[in-house]
Amino acid sequence: MQNPLKKPIIFIPGLMGSMGNDIIDGTGDWSFGMARWVYEPLISQLEESGYRINEDLFICYYDWRQKNHYIVDTYLKPMLDRVKEKFPDNKVDFICHSMGGIVARTYIQGRNYQDDVDKLIMIATPNKGSVDAYYLWSTGRLKPKRGGNHFYNLIVRGYLWILLKLMDVSFGTEGLEEIQETFPSIGELIPSLDYGPILCYEDGNGSWRTVPLYYMRYKNYLLDHLNETLHLLPYKVNYTCCIIGHNFSTSEYIMIDKERLFNGYEEIILDVVETLEGDGTVTVKSGELEGFHDQYLEFNHRDIVKHAYSCIEEIYGLETKDKQQDEGGVEETTLHILLTGSANIVVIQEGQRIMELQNQQLTTLYPHLHEKYPNNHQWILLKDVPKGSYQMKLHNEEGKKIHMTVMAKDLKKLQEEMEIKAHQQNYTIKFEIT
Known part of the structure; x- marks a missing residue:
């Protein structure tokens, strides 16, 4: 007999967090693919607390190359319909990582929302966008490597490399048009207007200045709309929580060529400016949503998924059979x-x-x-x-x-x-x- 107080959970992974025939033919049924070590620890923790896969815990895999509205219509809404058939008297909770939170918000804040979500828990979601996404969207390249690439960034690099090789497309401006056509989701992850200025230039003596927003070559109309209508979110779900990582070097601004900007209005990207106010992928200011529950953990974009269980446990009042002490954010090699x-x-x-x-x-x-x-x-x-x-x-x-x-x-x-x-x-x- 179903517990009427226990709402079903749909987990929505992030960019590059799903793999199957819809993305690359021949890879078989849906799975977490090479990101399984990112997500399986959290799924296991939820199972230890009493949830069961495909009984009251469901995973919404999706083709992360596509736009969010397409993902909602093709993957999330059909899964919601199946879950609601099984739980006709219950609302559903969403637990999301990274881009998965944008997918969830696209549904909840959309016109076809059916008032069927109770809790929205977002882990490391770029609610105001990602500078790394803008770098790729504008140059056709991934940002320059720094002193280390954490595991999740390597998964992103790996899948992009494989897909572009299968397409016979090169990184860089020569392949930019095909990259944008193949990965429209990246364009919906670039910073929104309320992120604030993202472009800057060196102004001598090691100092730099930000560039007004209207100089940005690309705009994120999806996130702009979602954030402009954010005041409606409390009327759509009962509880919203953002779990945010910090103390990892994260791209905050993009350095552009000053002379080319002012002489020809060209956006020539030179480098990124980083901050420790982020998880290595998403800055703190992008992950936060003003007026909602924000919780901060000192873990990177990958490890925060596993360690977010401590927050989820508190929200749900869960207990695991073998509760283990949180280990520090030391990533295996x-x-x-x-x-x-x-x-x-x-x-x-x-x-x-x-x-x-x-x-x-x-x-x-x-x-x-x-x-x-x-x-x-x-x-x-x-x-x-x-x-x-x-x-x-x-x-x-x-x-x-x-x-x-x-x-x-x-x-x-x-x-x-x-x-x-x-x-x-x-x-x-x-x-x-x-």
Whole structure:
């Protein structure tokens, strides 16, 4: 018998948090894909507290390339209808991460809202947009790497790299039009007007000045509308909470060329200006919603998902069977290998063989994910690997060149992308994870 006081939960993951045939044909049924280590800990915590997947806890996977209204109509509303058939007398709660919160707000603040959501809990949602999204939307490139890339940013980089390779589209202005057409969702994640100025320029002696909003080349009409009508949100849901990460270097402004701006009104992006008031992806001021419940955790954009359970537990009055002390935000070391063809690979770390790929079969003692795509494209992800010096030996078994990129949070001595010639044997690269 259903507990009438226990409302069903729909969890909505963020950008790059879903994978299935709708996004890349051949990847199978919906899952968290390479982001499963981001989301599975929170789902497990909810299950430990008594929720059950597809009974009273549902996951709304979606094609995160699309615009939010399309996502609502194609994925969220059909799931809501199924859940309400099972719970006709209950409203539904949304727990969302990152872009998932924008998807939820698009439905709740939209014309077709059916007054069927009770609680809206948003974890690291860019309610006023993301500077990193603007950087990609304007340049066709990801922002320059800094002193480290946390896990979630590596997932974003990885999926963009794979998808653009499958499309045969290059990063940069030459592929910008196709990137914007393929990923319209990115355009709905750029900063809104109430974020404030995002462009700035150097004004000499290391100082810089912000540029008025009307100089921005692109506008986010979706977020502008949602934030202009934010005063209506309390009349649509009973409780709204924003869980916000901080103390991680996060893009706050975009540095542009002063001379090109004032002489030709051109928006030439040079770099980003960062702040510690953010989670590595979303700034604090973007995550906050004035007049609602804001809670702050010192975790990055990935780890805040797991640690948000402490806030959710308080909101719901939940208790887990084995309550564990929150650990600090120390992220495990991961190694990502992405390639566009079939190759045999051996990875050696300071004399020890830690991974071998032979005929697309992976052998390793480390926790791993191995996702395969059309045309022999593949992504290998190893977790808890040791830091130190690495050597990778690769044999190209195909009659065409293979492109490969290697990613890790603190990667040294390696170029962005490598090209291995057709049938090339004993291609060796060296790098360090510090």
